[in-house]
Amino acid sequence: MPTLPEFNLDGKVAIVTGAAQGIGKGIAKSLAQAGADIVLAGISLGDRENDDAAMQSAAEEIKQVGNKVLPITADMRVLEDVENLIDQTLNAFGGKLDIMVNNAGGSFNNHFMDINDRGYEAVTRNNLRTTFLGCQAAAKVMLEAGHGSIINLASTTAFNPATTQPVYGANKAAIMHLTQTLAVEFAPTIRVNAVAPGLTDTEGLRAQYPENPEEVIATMSEDFAAKRLANPNDIGLTVVFLCSDAAAHISGVTIKIDGGGMAMR
Numbered sequence: 001m002p003t004l005p006e007f008n009l010d011g012k013v014a015i016v017t018g019a020a021q022g023i024g025k026g027i028a029k030s031l032a033q034a035g036a037d038i039v040l041a042g043i044s045l046g047d048r049e050n051d052d053a054a055m056q057s058a059a060e061e062i063k064q065v066g067n068k069v070l071p072i073t074a075d076m077r078v079l080e081d082v083e084n085l086i087d088q089t090l091n092a093f094g095g096k097l098d099i100m101v102n103n104a105g106g107s108f109n110n111h112f113m114d115i116n117d118r119g120y121e122a123v124t125r126n127n128l129r130t131t132f133l134g135c136q137a138a139a140k141v142m143l144e145a146g147h148g149s150i151i152n153l154a155s156t157t158a159f160n161p162a163t164t165q166p167v168y169g170a171n172k173a174a175i176m177h178l179t180q181t182l183a184v185e186f187a188p189t190i191r192v193n194a195v196a197p198g199l200t201d202t203e204g205l206r207a208q209y210p211e212n213p214e215e216v217i218a219t220m221s222e223d224f225a226a227k228r229l230a231n232p233n234d235i236g237l238t239v240v241f242l243c244s245d246a247a248a249h250i251s252g253v254t255i256k257i258d259g260g261g262m263a264m265r
Contacts, residue, residue, distance in 0.1 A: 004246070005245075006244055006245040006246040006248075007034065007240065007241070007244045007245075007246050008034065008035050008244070009031060009034040009035040009036040009099075009240065009243060009244060010035035010036075011035070012031075012035065012036040012037070012098040012099055012243070013036065013037050013039070013089065013093045013096040013097055013098050013099070014028075014031045014036045014037070014038055014039065014098065014099035014100070014101065014243070015038075015039040015041055015085065015086075015089055015097065015099070015100050015101065015134075015138070016028040016031065016038060016039070016040060016041065016101040016103060017041045017042055017074070017076050017101065017102055017103050017104040017130065017134055018041075018042045018076070018103040018104035018105060018130075018153075019040040019041060019042050019055075019058055019103065020040070020042045020043070020044055020051075020054040020055055020057075020058050021044075021054065021058065021202070021203050021204070022200070022202035022203060022204050022232060023103060023153070023197060023200055023202060023232050023235050024040075024042065024101075024103040024104070025040075025058050025061070025062070025232065026231070026232020026233050026235055026236045027101055027103060027232070027235055027236040027239050028040055028058070028062055028069075028101075028236075029061070029062050029065065029232075029233075029236060030233060030236025030237050030239065030240050031099065031101075031236065031239065031240060031243070032062050032065040032066075032067045032069070033065050033240075034240045034244070035067070036067065036098075036099065036243075037067050037068040037069070037070075037093060038062060038067060038068070038069045038070070039069075039070045039071075039072060039085070039088075039089045039092070039093075040055055040058055040059055040062070040069060040070070040071045040072065041055075041071075041072050041073075041074040041076065041085050041104075042054075042055065042073070042074065042076070042104060043073060043074070043075050051073045052071075052073050055071035055072070055073055056071055058071065059071035068093075070088070070089070070092050070093075072084075072085055072088055072089075076102075076104040076130035076133060076134060077125045077126065077129055077130055077133075079133060082133045082134065082137045083137060085137070086137045086138070086140075086141060090141065096145075097138060097141045097142065097145070097148065098142075098147070098148055098149065098243075099148070099149050099150075099151070099243045100134060100135070100138035100142075100148070100149075100150045100151070101150075101151045101153075101239060102130065102131040102134040102135060102150070102151070102152045102153060103153045104126070104130040104131075104134070105126050105127040105130060105131075105153060105171075106123075106126040106127070107123050107126070107127070107165050107167070107168035108123070108165075109164040109165060110164065110165075111163065111164060111166075112163075112166045115166070115167060119167070120167050123167040123168050123171060124167065124171055127168065127171040127172065127175065128171045128174050128175060128178075131152050131153075131175050131178065132178070134150075135150055135152070135178070135182055135192070138150055139182070139186060139190060142186075142189065142190045143186065143189055143190065146189055147189060147190070148189065148190040148191075149190065149191045149192075149193075149242065149243045150182070150186075150190060150191070150192045150193075151192075151193055151194065151195065151239050151242055151243065152175050152176075152178070152179050152192070152193070152194040152195075153175070153194065153195060153196075153197070154172045154173075154175050154176045154179070154194045154195065154196040154254050155168070155169070155172040155196050155197060155198075156196050156197065156198040156256060156258050156261065156262060157169035157172055158172035158173040158175070158176055158196060158254075159196070159256070159262060160262070160265070172196070175194060176194055176196070176254045179192050179193060179194040179252065179254060180252045183251040183252030184252065187251065191242075191247070191248075191250065191251040192251060192252065193242045193247075193250060193251060193252065193253050193254070193255070194253070194254040194255070195235060195238050195239060195242070195254070195255050195257055196254050196255065196256045196257065196258075197230055197234075197235050197257045197258065198224070198229070198230055198256070198257065198258030198259065198261045198262075199220055199224075199229045199230065199258075199261070200229055200230040200231065200232065200234075200235065201217060201228075201229040201230065201231050201232075202232060205217075205229075217229060223261055223264060224258065224259040224260055224261040224264060225259060225260025225261070225263055225264050226259030226260055227259075228259060229259070230257055230258065230259060234257055235257055238255055238257055242255070
């Protein structure tokens with residue numbers, strides 16, 4: 001049977017932030033299925049008392065794939081938590097860190113003139129700061145080791161006017177620019193890329209429409225050429241490709257994962 005070993009991630013150690021649910025958990029599961037050992041990092045912004053339980057639940061699900069999984073409760077907005085995350089990863093996996101996926105983030109809907117300074121700071125800390133700290137901490141290890149791959153989460157809101165999420169869209173555009181900059185600064189040792197999901201069918205999205213999630217998602221799907229929203233596995237498989245040797249000559253790019261949504265527009 002023909003094989004493509006370039007896609008195999010056996011022996012790799014990957015950190016995925018914001019991994020308790022949704023896109024982050026989907027990315028972690030795909031990386032595990034490709035052979036990587038996984039460090040799940042994150043918190044539950046909506047219910048901080050359940051941080052540890054949420055991480056453990058995600059870990060148990062991903063362990064079914066058969067790889068090593070280490071859940072760590074870490075607030076990626078806090079430098080000390082980020083440094084502790086890296087230290088625990090290195091201690092648990094023999095000093096290895098091959099892949100860093102900066103997925104942690106979050107936002108809220110509001111128009112520009114209604115966003116106060118606190119709201120601006122919150123969105124920027126949740127998205128740009130978490131990515132900056134994650135990139136910097138991982139790069140210290142990877143540059144010394146002589147190899148590594150960093151994947152940042154952008155969004156299709158970075159390409160279009162985001163009238164109800166202006167700060168979020170601006171942050172995601174900044175993450176794309178940071179990705180390009182670091183791809184040059186860290187070359188050829190570390191490859192740095194980004195993925196930009198469009199609307200994705202996650203628990204979080206469905207929770208916004210508790211009365212009729214299926215109906216709302218079906219309506220939203222009509223805006224995409226694929227006639228469906230992305231799912232976390234769609235994002236995860238793209239990340240697997242970018243982290244693998246199959247993408248050895250790809251760095252500094254942002255891949256849109258939107259089912260042809262931008263093409264439709």
